[in-house]
Amino acid sequence: MKKQWSFLLLLALFACIPAIAQEDTWKGASVDFKHGKLMVSENQRYLVHKDGTPFFYLGDTAWELFHRLNEEEVEAYLENRRAKGFTVIQAVILAELDGLKTPNAYGDVPLVDMDLLTPNEKYYKWVDKVIKMAEAKGLYIGLLPTWGDKVDKQWGVGPEIFNPMYAGLYGVWLARRYKKFKNIIWINGGDRWGGDGNYSTWEALGSSIKKEDKNHLMTFHPSGECSSSQWFHNSFWLDFNMAQTGHCQRSYQIYEKLIVRDYNKIPVKPCMDGEPRYENHPVCWKPDSLGWFDDVDVRQAMYWNLFSGSCGHTYGCHDIWQMLTSGRDPVGLARGDWKTSLDLPGAYDVIHARRLMESYDWVNRVPAQEIIISENTDYSHKIVAIRGKGYALIYFPNGEKTTLDVSPVAKGKGVIQKWMNPRNGEIVIVDKPAIQGIIEVTPPSSGRGNDWVLILEEAVP
The missing domain is CATH 3.20.20.80 (Glycosidases)
Structure with missing residues (x-):
């Protein structure tokens, strides 16, 4: 029952929280x-x-x-x-x-x-x-x-x-x-x-x-x-x-x-x-x-x-x-x-x-596969992660479920989760309360063509 309520809460959050859409064209010169x-x-x-x-x-x-x-x-x-x-x-x-x-x-x-x-x-x-x-x-x-x-x-x-x-x-x-x-x-x-x-x-x-x-x-x-x-x-x-x-x-x-x-x-x-x-x-x-x-x-x-x-x-x-x-x-x-x-x-x-x-700290980011603690050996479904100061970005190529350890990102403060849709750039906040430690993650959809980026941001005290 607890898992069912978590799933319903996730759906409700997606239904109620407006998406933040990125622009699909670049304004002005590409580089200054x-x-x-x-x-x-x-x-x-x-x-x-x-x-x-x-x-x-x-x-x-x-x-x-x-x-x-x-x-x-x-x-x-x-x-x-x-x-x-x-x-x-x-x-x-x-x-x-x-x-x-x-x-x-x-x-x-x-x-x-x-x-x-x-x-x-x-x-x-x-x-x-x-x-x-x-x-x-x-x-x-x-x-x-x-x-x-x-x-x-x-x-x-x-x-x-x-x-x-x-x-x-x-x-x-x-x-x-x-x-x-x-x-x-x-x-x-x-x-x-x-x-x-x-x-x-x-x-x-x-x-x-x-x-x-x-x-x-x-x-x-x-x-x-x-x-x-x-x-x-x-x-x-x-x-x-x-x-x-x-x-x-x-x-x-x-x-x-x-x-x-x-x-x-x-x-x-x-x-x-x-x-x-x-x-x-x-x-x-x-x-x-x-x-x-x-x-x-x-x-x-x-x-x-x-x-x-x-x-x-x-x-x-x-x-x-x-x-x-x-x-x-x-x-x-x-x-x-x-x-x-x-x-x-x-x-x-x-x-x-x-x-x-x-949008995030650039030169200090590093690959962060240690965040992914569930089995991640299938090269066709490989989940990859990178992190910088106070954030991590995790790519799910086919909407795979996984278990993450967010402690390298949060350092005891917890993280805010956001999903970015790589097909249109929309970003949705899916969990406002800060989460710490080990978390289970299920992307919004799965299967070929349903890739997602999970954004973890360190919670502001």
């Missing part, structure tokens, strides 16, 4: 560059501006941005992403899809006669313009000098035009051109293995840029289910680690393998997932048997990543990275027009994660 250049926080865990203001890396993969879009299309794309709360657009100068031979929307290729030491000024002026367009909207460009097929062809178009010497010369030229731009984060690599025969070329490219440009942070975009830390963790040019959890996993295990591992590495460096499962991507390229990633997958990947200690997260859509539209051959079974796919459900959900993460 007046806070100064980006740096690694003092505790080496997160990214901050020069004046100490926290920076939340919320990226989108627009790999073909410079290569395939015209000015009107770039404006539409950037405005859509600004309004949805993104802070970083990841784009490639020497693009993947025959980026050396197939010209951009204005008929220009990046290199004269595919000579890396003879850049085409008209093409780079276009790159300059796009970066400035992003700056006007408060967006950083996660700038990749090249896609990986120009270093190591594998499945790409290529051709391979880099070696360590050319990489160093190209890196110096790029750094001198862009070191005074306000809104750049360098991303070395490009979906490729960083070791073996590739190591010296990537190391030369990263080193040459960093020696010349000390104004911007740099990371490395690796091949699938890998992290930059595997090869470059101790490289002076690598400011934070980037993983690619890839397009096959629907399990927390990949975050344990990559993000948790990177978080615990010494020396400490910030870490994040720079390419997770893309929305509208066939699961492991097997749509007939495994289906397609959707907004549920987007949210699970995002919160699993963030609550494991990441400094940020990158969203991706299979149709958008390649800017697929009528007349272009789809890559990897892509099936949607990029303009329509801009407004897929998962792209709307990321703003709620940003608002949540920016």
Whole structure:
């Protein structure tokens, strides 16, 4: 009977207490560059501006941005992403899809006669313009000098035009051109293995840029289910680690393998997932048997990543990275027009994660799995927690029941509970009396697509 009354009380609370709705669009510039250049926080865990203001890396993969879009299309794309709360657009100068031979929307290729030491000024002026367009909207460009097929062809178009010497010369030229731009984060690599025969070329490219440009942070975009830390963790040019959890996993295990591992590495460096499962991507390229990633997958990947200690997260859509539209051959079974796919459900959900993460103490938060004391071994249903001073955030990927120990949060004062709906950002206070010690928690709903974030706040005496 006691449990029944508790359940009825919970329902009553939900019925009577109004939801606090977060806005679903971002007003004004996404980032205020007046806070100064980006740096690694003092505790080496997160990214901050020069004046100490926290920076939340919320990226989108627009790999073909410079290569395939015209000015009107770039404006539409950037405005859509600004309004949805993104802070970083990841784009490639020497693009993947025959980026050396197939010209951009204005008929220009990046290199004269595919000579890396003879850049085409008209093409780079276009790159300059796009970066400035992003700056006007408060967006950083996660700038990749090249896609990986120009270093190591594998499945790409290529051709391979880099070696360590050319990489160093190209890196110096790029750094001198862009070191005074306000809104750049360098991303070395490009979906490729960083070791073996590739190591010296990537190391030369990263080193040459960093020696010349000390104004911007740099990371490395690796091949699938890998992290930059595997090869470059101790490289002076690598400011934070980037993983690619890839397009096959629907399990927390990949975050344990990559993000948790990177978080615990010494020396400490910030870490994040720079390419997770893309929305509208066939699961492991097997749509007939495994289906397609959707907004549920987007949210699970995002919160699993963030609550494991990441400094940020990158969203991706299979149709958008390649800017697929009528007349272009789809890559990897892509099936949607990029303009329509801009407004897929998962792209709307990321703003709620940003608002949540920016609402609480930033640089002092730590992963807090010790809060979850019931069995939590199923990687498909993994509950993850993070906490800071006087609060904790706990993610339930499918509305799982669990038992929590709130004492690390409350320190004897008890906690107030709130539920946040990751699908719309609504927050509901479900228990006003402060609760202490061990508590049993049942999310408002359960099953696939019924993910929830529990917010625990230390009660005010």
